[in-house]
Amino acid sequence: MDPIFYTLQDFMTYTEGVTYLLVIATLAGMTVFWWFLTGKDKD
Amino acid sequence: MSISRRKFLGWVGAAGLSTTIGKSASAATNKHFAGYPDSFAILHDTTLCVGCRSCEAACNKVNDLPPPDRPFTDLSVLETRRRTTTKAFTVVNKYDNPKKSGHPVFYKKQCNHCLEPACASACFVRAFKKTKTGAVVYDPSVCVGCRYCMIACPFEIPTYEYDQALTPRIRKCTMCHPRVIEGQLPGCVEACPMEALSFGKREDMIKIARERFRKYPDRYVNHIYGENEMGGTSWLYVSGAPFKALGMREDLGIKPAPELTAGALSSVPIIVGLWPVLLAGIYAVSKRKEKFAQTDQEEAVASALDKDRSEQSQPEEES
Amino acid sequence: MAHVTTGERKSIFSLFNFIALIVLGVGIYLTYLRFAGGLGAVTNLSDYNPWGIWISFDLLCGVALAAGGYVTSSAVYLFGMKKYHSAVRPAILTGFLGYALVFLAINYDVGRPWRLPYPLVVQQGTTSVLFEVGLCVATYLTVLFIEFSPAAMEWLGLKRARNLVVKLTILLTIFGVVLSTMHQSSLGALFLIVPSKLHPLWYSSYIPIYFFVTSIVAGLSMVIFESTLSHRFFAHKMDETHLKEANGVTLGFGKAASYVLAGYFAIKVLGISSGNLWHYLKTGYGTWYLVELLGFVALPSLLYAIGVRVKSLTLIKWTSVLAVLGVILNRFNVCLIAFNWHLPASERYFPHWMEIGISVFIVMIGLILYRFIVTRMPILYEHSDYKDAH
Structure with a gap:
């Protein structure tokens, strides 16, 4: 199941790839959570 | 030991000289620090070790350690897995040989005297020092007793005098630094009856190990433990069984602690x-x-x- | 928050005094045992486990939980959130007491405490992360003392000195944040040297950042938690401004803690990803890791957010307890539970009751000092001579 890596290059290509996807998800998630957190605030 | 005393003294002198000449260290980014040139190392050939505990007895004697709980002639202690303590700077442990059952292997454990010691890197009062002879020495006169060196050591070597109220010290193998600078061999090396321990320049010890691999390829695992582990150590090991079977960690990596x-x-x-x-x-x-x-x-x-x-x-x- | 009546308060305090007396008595006896017999006489420390709860709780948790000082003072003085001004003094006081007690605890833990100045004055081990921690903690303790001193000076009537120190507020606040950033993160960096001893899920090159971010969570949550306690026991010492601002502090700090926890959750997940540690999550340690991450990071973040949305002060206050426990759990995990995970159970550490006794003793000293100070000095109220002087 888990891929086996023989070079640092291959390892990083995989982990950085996954991490970039999660970074995008984080940006979206943090935005949504901010709306949730401040949604009921009065201006 | 096959090295003559005169040759040995010559090395000690050379180690000092070449250090004073030494390559100038720079902090440039891709500078590689190779350690003291011509420093010493001890090669432990576990295929030659018979577990007689002579090294333990000699260590006890040269370091003036308290008498052991059971005499050094009692070989039954080998059955349990022991570690270094304040009373024993070195211990020999017995392990089953996964390749040849019925032929146990023995491994002598003590401070490995890292080329870039984790204890020295971690010490906030510089109580540890890697010397030009290869030994990592400890100075109890400045030690605060924070025990971060024990946390940091990947080999779990330093021990602490927990029972001392006022003057607790870290205790560990000194690679017989005081003896070596006087031209004597480390106690354990001198005492070994099987020539399982060899003392000399680290480069030469690596050469000897490789030579043995070449001559007896069936006898050894093709790896010198300590050549690169944690950036390299001044104790080197060769073995017939995988090092993992000797209770040695194979997952330490080659990055020096600092x-x-x-x-x-x-x-x-x-x-x-x-x-x-x-x-x-x-x-x-x-x-x-x-x-x-x-x-x-x-x-x-x-x-x-x-x-x-x-x-x-x-x-x-x-x- | 319901205020306790005077009679009730008296009985609580006499119960407190009774417990305090026992704890102090036992603590003094244990102190004697520790210094007469060495660490071995009172601890379960061993050659495999050189650090126990005096490091994991007293030092690591102590410093993190005392982060309220720099968090609150920077919010008010640097970020201009003046509406939290009444929270600054209690936060600075607990910060100062927290660090002072950390220093006290360290004297028990190290073998030769009288040599503690050695790394500064005899020989500097500059390569050691612990050197940086020591340097910063010593300096920050001094900064906190100066930041706290105006309250004592107002009490003692030292007007001129007090006004002089107050002029330094911004400078001291900036120093406090710089020093806190360094040593809060460095407490995590202490473990960078042990990749082979700390479980991969907790070992990360991000560990200094994790420690720093959780110190903010701990600081914010402790301010909420402490304010809850002091409203219960010291409401009579609070002035109108303090009472009026308190709910705003709880809501505002709860909101901040919620978002900081969300960011922390994100970087923890990203840390798993960049180390490609997913497969460890399936193991026993992985389950424990998820308990920490979901139960003590994600959950408090969400509960804080809900508390802020529905303006439930009670929920925010209870969540602050959960968040504080989460930070404590994290420090225990890094220093004790996931540390030495490769060793057989027989070689692992479990604290001796006397170690716990000393820790309780030290916390008790803190509580007594806190009570002594807030009942005498202008911490929860403004001194009448210095109203609106800031």
């Missing part, structure tokens, strides 16, 4: 340099905002007063 913390330490000047700038900036912005808010408020109050006044004055005009 490299592990170098990044975090290098962030200190950045924080000191940039944080005040950032925080002062935030302070300036918030102060400016406050000032605007204040002027706004003052203006609002003033205009309200004006309005009030004009409203008040209007009826007067009318009347």
Whole structure:
């Protein structure tokens, strides 16, 4: 199941790839959570 | 041991000389620190070790350690897995040979005298020092007793005198540094009846190990433990069984300990340099905002007063 | 928050005094045992486990939980959130007491405490992360003392000195943040040197950042938690401003803590990703890791957010307890539970009751000092001579 890596290059290509996807998800998630957190605030 | 005393003394001198000449160390980014040139190492050939505990007895004697709980001639202690203690700087443990059952292997454990010691890197009072002979030595006269060296050591070697109320020390193998600088061999090496321990220049010990691999390829696993582990150590091991079977960790990596913390330490000047700038900036912005808010408020109050006044004055005009 | 009546308060305090007396008595006896017999006489420390709860709780948790000082003072003085001003003094006081007690605890833990100045004055081990921690903690303790001193000076009537120190507020606040950033993160960096001893899920090159961010969570949550306690026991010492601002502090700090926890959750997940540690999550340690991450990071973040949305002060206050426990759990995990995970159970550490006794003793000293100070000095109220002087 888990891929086996023989070079640092291959390892990083995989982990950085996954991490970039999660970074995008984080940006979206943090935005949504901010709306949730401040949604009921009065201006 | 096959090395003559004169040759040995010559090495000691050479180690000193070449250190004084030494390559100039620089902090350039891709500079590789190779350690003291011509420093010594001990090669432990576990295929030759018979577990007689002579090294343990010699270690006890040369270090003036308290008598052991059970005599050194009692070989039954080999059955349990022991570690270094304040009373024993070296221990020999017996392991089953996964390749040849019925032929146990023995492994002598003591401080490995890293080329870049984790204990020295971790010590906040520089109580540990890698010397040009290869030994990592400890100075109890400055030790605070924080025990971070014990946390840091990947080989779990340093021990601590927990029972001492006023003068607790870290205790560990000195690679017989006091003996070596006087031209004597380390106690354990001198005592070994099987020549399972060889003492000499680290480079030569690596050569000897490789030579044995070449001559007896079936006898050895093709790896010198300590050549690169944790950046390399001054104790080197060759074995017929996988090192894991001897209770030695194969997952330590080859990064020397100081490299592990170098990044975090290098962030200190950045924080000191940039944080005040950032925080002062935030302070300036918030102060400016406050000032605007204040002027706004003052203006609002003033205009309200004006309005009030004009409203008040209007009826007067009318009347 | 319901205020306790005077009679009730008296009985609570006499119960407190009774417990305090026992704890102090036992603590003094244990102190004697520790210094007469060495660490071995009172601890379960061993050659495999050189650090126990005096490091994991007293030092690591102590420093993190005392972060309220720099968090609150920077929010008010640097970020201009003036509406939290009444929270600054209690936060600075607990910060100062926290660090002072950390220093006290360290004297028990190290073998030769009288040599503690050695790394500064005899020989500097500059390559050691612990050196940086020591340097910063010593300096920050001084900064906190100066930041706290105006309250004592107002009490003692030292007007001129007090006004002089107050002029330094911004400078001291900036120093406090710089020093806190360094040593809060460095407490995590202490473990960078042990990749082979700390479980991969907790070992990360991000560990200094994790420690720093959780110190903010701990600081914010402790301010909420402490304010809850002091409203219960010291409401009579609070002035109108303090009472009026308190709810705003709880809501504002709860909101901040919620978002900081969300960011922390994100970087923890990203850390798993960049180390490609997913497969460890399936193991026993992985389950424990998820308990920490979901139960003590994600959950408090969400509960804080709900508390802020529905303006439930009670929920925010209870969540602050959960968040504080989460930070404590994290420090225990890094220093004790996931540390030495490769060793057989027989070689692992479990604290001796006397170690716990000393820790309780030290916390008790803190509580007594806190009570002594807030009942005498202008911490929860403004001194009448210095109203609106800031």
